[in-house]
Amino acid sequence: MATRVRPSSKRCAVIGGSGFLGRHLVEKLLDRGYSVSVFDIRQSYELPGVTFHQGDLCDKQALLPALKDVSLVFHCASPAPASDDRGLFERVNIQGTRTVIQACIEAGVQKMVLTSSASVVFEGTDIENGREDLPYAKKPIDFYTETKIQQEKLVLEACDKDKGFLTVAIRPHGIFGPRDPQLVPILVDTARRGKMKFIIGDGTNLVDFTFVENVVHGHILAAERLRPDSPACGKPYHITNDEPIKFWDFMSEVLVGLGYAAPRYHLPYALVYGLALLLWLLALILHPLVSFKPTFTPMRVALAGTHHYYSCDRAKEDLGYKPVVGLKEGIERTVQSYPHLRQGA
Numbered sequence: 044m045a046t047r048v049r050p051s052s053k054r055c056a057v058i059g060g061s062g063f064l065g066r067h068l069v070e071k072l073l074d075r076g077y078s079v080s081v082f083d084i085r086q087s088y089e090l091p092g093v094t095f096h097q098g099d100l101c102d103k104q105a106l107l108p109a110l111k112d113v114s115l116v117f118h119c120a121s122p123a124p125a126s127d128d129r130g131l132f133e134r135v136n137i138q139g140t141r142t143v144i145q146a147c148i149e150a151g152v153q154k155m156v157l158t159s160s161a162s163v164v165f166e167g168t169d170i171e172n173g174r175e176d177l178p179y180a181k182k183p184i185d186f187y188t189e190t191k192i193q194q195e196k197l198v199l200e201a202c203d204k205d206k207g208f209l210t211v212a213i214r215p216h217g218i219f220g221p222r223d224p225q226l227v228p229i230l231v232d233t234a235r236r237g238k239m240k241f242i243i244g245d246g247t248n249l250v251d252f253t254f255v256e257n258v259v260h261g262h263i264l265a266a267e268r269l270r271p272d273s274p275a276c277g278k279p280y281h282i283t284n285d286e287p288i289k290f291w292d293f294m295s296e297v298l299v300g301l302g303y304a305a306p307r308y309h310l311p312y313a314l315v316y317g318l319a320l321l322l323w324l325l326a327l328i329l330h331p332l333v334s335f336k337p338t339f340t341p342m343r344v345a346l347a348g349t350h351h352y353y354s355c356d357r358a359k360e361d362l363g364y365k366p367v368v369g370l371k372e373g374i375e376r377t378v379q380s381y382p383h384l385r386q387g388a
């Protein structure tokens with residue numbers, strides 16, 4: 044009888060490895076002596092020690108070669124939240140994740156770490172020091188969040204010690220850092236269009252922003268601690284900088300660091316949220332005739348005007364997690380990394 048070769052524990056695959064978080068994760072894995080397969084719908088760089096497989100994660104036949112001899116899979120692919128395309132989110136985050144799980148089991152993968160999001164419990168109202176036992180949002184604030192909830196449930200439910208397939212989910216919040224295509228570029232674009240003069244609400248709401256290297260550290264700890272006897276099996280973990288900051292202080296530090304003025308004038312939260320909702324509805328109704336994407340979506344306004352910070356005590360206790368880069372240093376390194384987004388550049 045042919046014996047199955049057990050994949051080497053230092054061989055892993057990163058699905059979504061061409062993305063912002065994915066590439067930082069790949070770089071750290073290489074530093075730690077892993078050999079890495081990247082599976083992504085696009086290839087955005089080349090690195091020695093990395094094998095690229097280009098394809099859609101909804102296609103099992105395309106995935107299987109990337110998972111050959113791999114014992115550990117990180118799944119950090121998702122369509123960008125700004126696309127707000129319900130069909131795409133459902134296809135990739137829900138059906139695609141089912142396909143990823145099936146492909147992993149078929150390929151003999153032993154561990155899977157999902158990048159989920161702390162937003163799976165966020166409904167647009169205050170969350171202060173939220174723990175992982177908060178219920179999933181009953182009314183998720185957008186299609187992205189709705190499908191991230193389904194995705195997390197699928198992955199955690201697939202954890203099966205008897206079959207030797209272990210899963211865990213990492214829930215980061217507000218990832219920022221060099222090469223981020225989202226937070227800093229959108230912020231600067233909004234400032235350049237003269238729309239970052241206003242503070243939504245009283246400006247005292249506390250939020251987690253998490254430097255990308257801390258998120259990577261949380262993923263690797265989870266992967267390395269995931270064993271049949273570990274409390275991490277089938278569980279979600281918040282990973283943050285553990286330094287909640289006022290949302291508008293964070294925005295101001297980044298803007299000022301890049302040479303733009305900090306927002307100064309206050310607008311009532313309910314007014315801005317109502318306007319954002321109206322604009323979102325208008326964009327939906329007019330979609331077949333004209334296409335426009337409002338900057339201030341209900342999700343962004345809710346994130347800008349409420350408390351949303353999370354406890355990472357569970358990650359500290361079960362995974363030995365501790366942030367490796369403080370918020371101040373993270374902001375400085377991020378600002379330095381965007382010379383092309385400076386005022387006047």
Ligand SMILES: NC(=O)c1ccc[n+]([C@@H]2O[C@H](COP(=O)([O-])OP(=O)(O)OC[C@H]3O[C@@H](n4cnc5c(N)ncnc54)[C@H](O)[C@@H]3O)[C@@H](O)[C@H]2O)c1
Pocket residue numbers: 058059060061062063064065082083084085098099100101118119120121122123135139158159160161191214215216217218219224225
């Ligand atoms: N950026 C944040 O603030 C944040 C916070 C919490 C959670 N997350 C989660 O982290 C993960 C990574 O996010 P990111 O910010 O690096 O995004 P990103 O857009 O930079 O990376 C996502 C990657 O997924 C790939 N991808 C998308 N659809 C695919 C498909 N059908 N098949 C194969 N590859 C596909 C993209 O090409 C891209 O390279 C996502 O799951 C996201 O939900 C992000």
Ligand SMILES: CC(C)CCC[C@@H](C)[C@H]1CC[C@H]2C3=C(CC[C@]12C)[C@@]1(C)CC[C@H](O)[C@@H](C(=O)O)[C@@H]1CC3
Pocket residue numbers: 124159160161162163215216217218225226229230233338339342343344346347
């Ligand atoms: C126009 C201004 C009011 C705000 C400009 C900055 C925003 C573009 C970002 C501020 C907080 C960010 C954020 C996300 C996207 C970009 C912001 C809205 C996420 C929604 C991206 C997806 C993640 O899963 C969410 C998470 O749980 O971490 C992010 C939350 C913060």
